[in-house]
Amino acid sequence: MAVSYKPQLNYTDFKDLTEQIHFHSAEGKIWLGEQRMLLMNLTSLAAFRREIVNGMGIERAKGFFLRLGYLSGLKDAELARKLRPHCSELDIFLAGPQLHSLKGMVKVVPLEIDLDQETGDFYGRLEWIDSWEVEICKTELGQMKEPACWVLLGYACAYTSSFMGREIIYREISCRGCGDETCMIEGKPAEEWPDAEEFSRYFKADPMIEELYDLQEQLNSLRSTLQRQQGQYYGIGQSASYNKVCKMIDKAAQGKVSVLLLGETGVGKEVIAKSVHLRSERSDGPFIAVNCAAIPPDLIEAELFGVEKGAYTGANQSREGRFERADGGTIFLDEVIELTPRAQATLLRVLQESELERVGDNRTRKVNVRVIAATNESLEQAVEDGKFRADLFYRLNVFPVHIPPLRDRQEDLPLLASHFLEKFHAQYNKRTLGLSDKALELCMQYRWPGNIRELENVIERGVILTDNNETISQDALFVSPPQISPDSVEHIDDDGNMRSGKPGGCGGSWSDQVIEQGISLDQVEETLMKQAMEQANQNVSKAARLLGLTRPALAYRLKKSGILSEN
Numbered sequence: 292m293a294v295s296y297k298p299q300l301n302y303t304d305f306k307d308l309t310e311q312i313h314f315h316s317a318e319g320k321i322w323l324g325e326q327r328m329l330l331m332n333l334t335s336l337a338a339f340r341r342e343i344v345n346g347m348g349i350e351r352a353k354g355f356f357l358r359l360g361y362l363s364g365l366k367d368a369e370l371a372r373k374l375r376p377h378c379s380e381l382d383i384f385l386a387g388p389q390l391h392s393l394k395g396m397v398k399v400v401p402l403e404i405d406l407d408q409e410t411g412d413f414y415g416r417l418e419w420i421d422s423w424e425v426e427i428c429k430t431e432l433g434q435m436k437e438p439a440c441w442v443l444l445g446y447a448c449a450y451t452s453s454f455m456g457r458e459i460i461y462r463e464i465s466c467r468g469c470g471d472e473t474c475m476i477e478g479k480p481a482e483e484w485p486d487a488e489e490f491s492r493y494f495k496a497d498p499m500i501e502e503l504y505d506l507q508e509q510l511n512s513l514r515s516t517l518q519r520q521q522g523q524y525y526g527i528g529q530s531a532s533y534n535k536v537c538k539m540i541d542k543a544a545q546g547k548v549s550v551l552l553l554g555e556t557g558v559g560k561e562v563i564a565k566s567v568h569l570r571s572e573r574s575d576g577p578f579i580a581v582n583c584a585a586i587p588p589d590l591i592e593a594e595l596f597g598v599e600k601g602a603y604t605g606a607n608q609s610r611e612g613r614f615e616r617a618d619g620g621t622i623f624l625d626e627v628i629e630l631t632p633r634a635q636a637t638l639l640r641v642l643q644e645s646e647l648e649r650v651g652d653n654r655t656r657k658v659n660v661r662v663i664a665a666t667n668e669s670l671e672q673a674v675e676d677g678k679f680r681a682d683l684f685y686r687l688n689v690f691p692v693h694i695p696p697l698r699d700r701q702e703d704l705p706l707l708a709s710h711f712l713e714k715f716h717a718q719y720n721k722r723t724l725g726l727s728d729k730a731l732e733l734c735m736q737y738r739w740p741g742n743i744r745e746l747e748n749v750i751e752r753g754v755i756l757t758d759n760n761e762t763i764s765q766d767a768l769f770v771s772p773p774q775i776s777p778d779s780v781e782h783i784d785d786d787g788n789m790r791s792g793k794p795g796g797c798g799g800s801w802s803d804q805v806i807e808q809g810i811s812l813d814q815v816e817e818t819l820m821k822q823a824m825e826q827a828n829q830n831v832s833k834a835a836r837l838l839g840l841t842r843p844a845l846a847y848r849l850k851k852s853g854i855l856s857e858n
């Protein structure tokens with residue numbers, strides 16, 4: 292039978308519900324029928340809601356709180372059926388809005404309710420007054436863009452759906468939480484809402500963890516793309532000599548040909564090796580870098596090619612070597628000149644046959660590894676001296692690439708310096724204002740015997756010694772001012788013109804000048820010793836090392852010339 296709500300019904304009398312509340316303070320419990328309840332203060336719930344909104348975003352938070360209300364509505368529908376078994380459908384139904392009021396959630400004013408449990412017809416229009424969710428919008432969250440009474444709405448949907456035995460959906464058609472005059476809800480069967488399916492999605496838990504896994508996967512793939520892109524830049528530089536190297540690498544990267552990187556220590560051979568790898572077809576495979584000079588000679592074979600258990604004392608278990616680990620990828624052998632004769636023989640076999648045996652093993656293993664070797668000494672010389680196998684040298688030297696020292700690509704220095712500044716700013720969580728003009732000038736004039744690695748160390752020191760928002764001075768970069776080569780110093784000549792090269796202009800060596808200007812050998816010795824002592828902070832041992840003398844020999848000379856008094 293269809294019943295319609297009549298406003299004259301004594302709606303506010305719900306003593307039967309109130310009587311269901313029991314405070315068992317001694318036990319620390321509050322009961323509503325058989326449901327354990329909590330008395331919580333609104334402000335902490337408001338803070339919690341703000342945290343959820345900020346942490347999960349508004350859409351997820353909305354679903355979260357709708358579901359919170361939903362569970363509570365289901366429980367109360369059960370309670371209502373139990374408490375009012377002999378009442379009219381409408382009176383049983385009204386227990387829901389009444390419970391909502393009783394719990395202090397909101398004052399509900401039913402304006403229109405038509406329901407028929409038999410046919411399943413339902414229509415409801417109710418006003419919410421003093422919703423707790425509107426109140427926290429005012430105090431904690433600020434005005435919302437959409438209706439904000441999420442928990443209340445979830446409750447109404449669940450309560451009525453359970454009561455009617457079919458899915459009833461309510462929508463807040465106006466809400467004070469988003470600036471409307473009143474909070475007004477309308478409810479009808481799901482099929483009568485055009486967007487019911489979309490709305491129902493809020494009631495399905497949507498675990499964030501799935502999304503996190505997805506994001507993680509995307510991040511990983513982005514990271515490897517980025518790494519590959521970085522490999523495209525072959526390190527940093529725009530000078531002609533460096534560009535030439537890059538062009539060589541472009542050609543080398545294709546195919547499996549061995550590459551030999553030549554150049555002074557610290558020029559960035561590993562960066563280049565990695566670029567070759569990342570630009571090759573094996574870029575998805577491993578890149579293994581080995582510094583042959585850092586491994587003791589008697590361990591190098593085992594380290595590179597692996598070892599079988601019991602091969603020698605201390606080989607307690609079988610272990611794969613770096614070549615096996617680099618299978619399908621690239622191995623970078625820095626300071627390859629340090630390889631022992633036996634290791635050289637095995638390397639030659641790997642290059643020729645693509646196979647190796649672990650130390651102490653007779654099983655032959657196939658490996659597919661591209662070799663990039665590097666050295667800062669002359670391999671030809673080592674071959675001549677009988678220290679390096681000629682046949683191995685020819686195998687490695689198929690594609691030699693000479694990497695220029697930093698002093699030959701001076702125009703790249705500012706780029707490199709700002710790259711390292713960025714790196715160390717991030718590492719030390721600092722922000723300096725960069726190099727002072729004087730410091731940069733000094734860098735441009737210095738010969739950088741340690742090349743890029745030395746520059747990196749110098750910049751790191753500068754960043755450490757300089758405070759935030761201050762400029763890195765020359766003193767922060769260099770312990771003592773670097774010895775600028777006379778060839779690179781500019782000076783004003785006798786006619787007042789700026790000239791490169793050393794003063795004097797005779798074009799000869801410094802010894803020519805000494806003789807030309809009539810400086811005595813004693814004077815030269817004295818000047819050198821004074822300079823060395825100054826650089827060594829008057830530490831005789833240190834000064835002796837600078838001059839290639841023993842401490843007693845220097846001390847004797849210092850005393851003889853009167854620089855150091857007898858004591």
Ligand SMILES: [Zn+2]
Nearest residue numbers: 440466467474
């Ligand atoms: Zn509202």
